[in-house]
Amino acid sequence: MYRFYINRDNIYNENIDITGKDVNHIKNVLRLVKGDWVIACDGSGRDYISRIVSISNDVVKLKTEKIQESGTELGRELVLFQGLPKGDKMEFIIQKAVELGVSGIVPVIMKRCVVKFDNSKALKKQERWKKIAEAAAKQSGRGIVPEVKIPVTLKEAFDIAGSLEYNIIPYELQDGMEQSREIIKEACSKNSTGIFIGPEGGFEKEEIEEAINKGIKPVSLGKRILRTETAGMAVLSIMMFQMQ
Numbered sequence: 001m002y003r004f005y006i007n008r009d010n011i012y013n014e015n016i017d018i019t020g021k022d023v024n025h026i027k028n029v030l031r032l033v034k035g036d037w038v039i040a041c042d043g044s045g046r047d048y049i050s051r052i053v054s055i056s057n058d059v060v061k062l063k064t065e066k067i068q069e070s071g072t073e074l075g076r077e078l079v080l081f082q083g084l085p086k087g088d089k090m091e092f093i094i095q096k097a098v099e100l101g102v103s104g105i106v107p108v109i110m111k112r113c114v115v116k117f118d119n120s121k122a123l124k125k126q127e128r129w130k131k132i133a134e135a136a137a138k139q140s141g142r143g144i145v146p147e148v149k150i151p152v153t154l155k156e157a158f159d160i161a162g163s164l165e166y167n168i169i170p171y172e173l174q175d176g177m178e179q180s181r182e183i184i185k186e187a188c189s190k191n192s193t194g195i196f197i198g199p200e201g202g203f204e205k206e207e208i209e210e211a212i213n214k215g216i217k218p219v220s221l222g223k224r225i226l227r228t229e230t231a232g233m234a235v236l237s238i239m240m241f242q243m244q
Contacts, residue, residue: 070143
């Protein structure tokens with residue numbers, strides 16, 4: 001069944017209104033009709049299994065037949081702090097991170113980032129990233145649409161990470177695979193974990209030192225140096241598997 005994310009204000013007991021861009025998608029792209037089944041998701045992990053009652057130009061009305069938990073969330077919060085990469089790599093990273101279960105994505109401006117944004121460009125990028133996150137959430141059956149924040153400085157990222165229970169930072173010069181395994185295992189037991197990934201070219205030594213001073217645990221991902229678009233996916237895959 002097709003999945004649509006709705007505002008909770010659009011839920012009226014057994015009745016649900018779908019409005020906005022999804023109306024055109026339902027009517028003219030998917031060509032759904034009265035009586036077809038869909039899943040309406042309130043963005044907090046609850047699915048409303050519903051039938052279409054009517055379709056107009058402005059609203060698709062549903063009647064709920066069953067309410068259930070989506071059952072696709074990890075039950076723990078994983079936040080990806082991603083050093084801004086070049087080109088459209090960020091779009092790929094967001095798509096795959098959402099599929100792997102991340103609960104939030106924070107693009108971070110670091111010393112070796114090539115990309116520079118002014119405020120207007122950053123807001124446009126964020127809107128694009130949000131659409132990618134929503135599409136990936138729909139495709140993978142997520143019960144939430146992970147939040148994608150506007151790009152922040154590394155200092156601001158550390159401040160956000162301070163509200164999480166645990167934080168790790170993969171670093172290509174870090175030794176000790178056994179210790180790294182233990183750190184990641186411990187991270188999987190926490191209610192909330194931040195994962196810091198560097199941009200192309202990696203972290204500056206001073207950035208790692210600052211992270212360690214903030215209590216963020218450095219880990220190794222092995223003998224090979226991974227691309228920025230690979231490193232976060234590797235960590236998320238490991239943690240997703242252990243949290244299932």
